[in-house]
Amino acid sequence: MALSPYELKEGPVSAEFLADKALPETEDTGLKQLLSRFIRHKLAIAGLVITMLLILTALLAPWIAPHDPKEVTGVFSAPPSAEHWLGTDQVGRDVVSRLIYATQISLIVGFVTVALYVTAGTLIGIVSAYFGGWVDMVIMRITDMFMAFPFLMVILVVISVLGSNMTTIILVLALFSWPGVARLVRGSVLAIKQLDYVHAGVALGLSTPRILFQHILPNAIGPIIVNATFGVASAIMSEAGLSFLGMGVQPPTASWGNMLTDAQSLTVLTDQPWLWVPPGAMILVTVLSINFVGDGLRDALDTRQ
Amino acid sequence: MMTASSPLLQIEQLKTYYPIKKGVFSRTVGHVKAVDDVSLCIYEGETLGLVGESGCGKSSFGRSIVRLEDPYEGRIWFDNEDITSRKQKELKRVRTRLQIIFQDPYASLNPRQRVADILAEPYIAHKLVPRSEVQVRVNRLLDMVGLPKAYKNRYPHEFSGGQRQRIGIARAIAFEPKLIVCDEPVSALDVSIQAQILNLLADLQQELNLTYLFIAHGIGAVKYISTRVAVMYLGKIVEIGDKDELFRSPKHPYTQILLQAYPKPDPTLRGDKRIVIQGDVPSPAHPPAGCRFHTRCPYVQAVCRSEEPALGPDAHAVACHYPLA
């Protein structure tokens, strides 16, 4: 009988041998690696810093705003002055104060909407993928239906029926945004479900919730985070658009979108640029910063969408 | 090892089919017959080697036994219990006695869990030991598979393939199970590491009185570790018998060809006349009629094309109309 190479019996494997084979010496965990990759992305860091500043502005609005945003504090449509840095609007309210308070609206709409629909979409996607069969089919047809409608048009109609305020906007935006997340999560879960570490979990007799939330979800989280980040930017943009059309946050509450509404009149557009350039620029800067953060996260997490 | 003890695992006419779905409504239009009517027994303390080419159904067979796949037909008796159609919840109790080691050590460990968490999970989920004792158990597991305790807080990606496979083995022996299905545990590893892992498996078998179903596509590892060997072709067992006997005098042409394909380290043993196998493996969705090997068999006769040979009840059994002497 031929000798097999395995018959070269040897003693127990020594720790020295293993140490020799051990990979990186440093405790290079996934999170640290992610951070270092993110930091290399200069625009993402800039975006993150600006986003942080905006969050601070929103939190500290009552202390840093020079005036009450809803109170008439000067002559109307006054140009920028020492008292009112960016002038006053058509009823005499301070533009700077309105800009500062509007940050609250934009960020609340952005983050709350995303928190709602990402949670819902993730749960629905997991259920759809893990259970499969008719549950999956029904859920996917529903997402198809939601995605077949022209987003803004349906939202406008729904808001016109329900009435426009911040809560409605958040709910309606979330209602029409979860299907994208659900599909994304479903795709990831379907792929991860086939991996052997999930099979190992089943073989160990772990419970279904444990497998879903300990083994599958943590490995599907990357694309969800990236999607959520871009989602914040897009919710802020949607709120601004709706408010601009008069279908969103209603005056006297200030929103960057409704501050631009008046610029539809040629006099405001031509003669009072301090009324509409600053809020437009705020939207641009905010959305751009958050998009940069999302891009940095996408590169750091190495996921594609 | 032909002990007369009662079988730990008894498989009766097991079939594992995968539906082929087509069209908008996912109609089932046929089946891939991965495992097609397999019966065999595994006795306590032995290692049954299962060999066959890629795609012959040996992995599906292994996964069906631990119920990662649902069998289409047949019976699985484990430890005197029928586990064929148990629901996953009802299987929980059985799982502590029946475990599996996977082929790819890179896919079989959750990349987001530290080694300590991977190994603690079986104890925590089954509430087998008090929380305070879990880490003691984890340390013992690491010790048993030859990994330093210092590595406990590392993530899988910080280990080499062989080390990862040791973690996979540690997880499988956490319950001190009776039977472990080893699904090609060394195929993805470097040759030098393969020997270490095989030795580890052999040592653990001694220490914990384990029984193995050892699946492999190469003869080498199976020859080293098995007490009995079964040869699989297109979802069926074509030959089964005591390792030494089967290797000394293979009765099925396919077994003979497999053994000949295995490179021999001693050059004086080469140069016998070689039978060259013809053609490709037929599709398991449409296996050939009669003997499944007839399309490639060098000794094919008329009867082979029409009649399917049965696997006899003997200790060294073969499913062939014209077994080799």
Place this chain on the structure above:
Amino acid sequence: MFIDPNTPVEMLEMRKELLGLNDPVILQYFKWLLNLLQGQLGYSFSSYAPVTTIIGERLGPTLLLASASLIFGLLIAIPVGILSAVKQNTKFDYIMTGLSFIGTSIPQFFLGLGLIYICAVQFKLFPTGGMMTLGGPGDFWDRLRHMVLPVFVLGIVIAGKKVRYVRAGMLDVLKMDYLRTANSKGLHPFHVINKHALRNALIPIITVVAMEIPLLLGGSILIEQIFQWPGIGQLTIQSILSRDYPILMGLNLVAALIVLSTNLLTDLLYAAADPRIQYT
């Protein structure tokens, strides 16, 4: 619906009964569906004209604006995306990527207002809105001048989003072995990109373009509002403000039809671009 407060209650009731407004909402919906099967979409609450006529009048301008913008956007996005991918990590690539970010992040209405301010008010290059000069000739050139700004705004937003997809799709293809083979055969770089890379990069791009259609319809609402473009976007806003539900129902139906037919078109385009896909 605006009602003269002096209208007698009996008149109002009669009118409501006639319009079927006293029926339960579900019944009203089924009546609407039944009429739909006969090609009837009902009458506008505010102008009493048939919904089909009103929407029909507005559909043309929107389709014109949307398709012109899509073409303009893609004419920017595809060449820029390909060049960015081919010249990956050069100054050109960085600048274009930066610009595309700005393109996706700038609110359409802000860009639109800015352009009106600069191009129409300050330099008087283009009209501030509308589809043709009132009382003017209304000829091709006049309409074209009116189209420049809205098409530019909508097109820039589209291009900003698409450049990144085209670039990513192209980068994926450029990594493939068959392109290395094509290069090592000594083919002209233009031929390699045009015949070997572009065709394969095209497939994911088709999806992304199709995904754009529903967004385009939404985007045209804002653009039409800013530029007073007489399309279905502007009609949507007007109907919402006047609570003209028959028109709104009709508008959503038309929008859904457009989206569904683009989905179908995408599938057919797939089959044309990718020989591996077949419809049986």
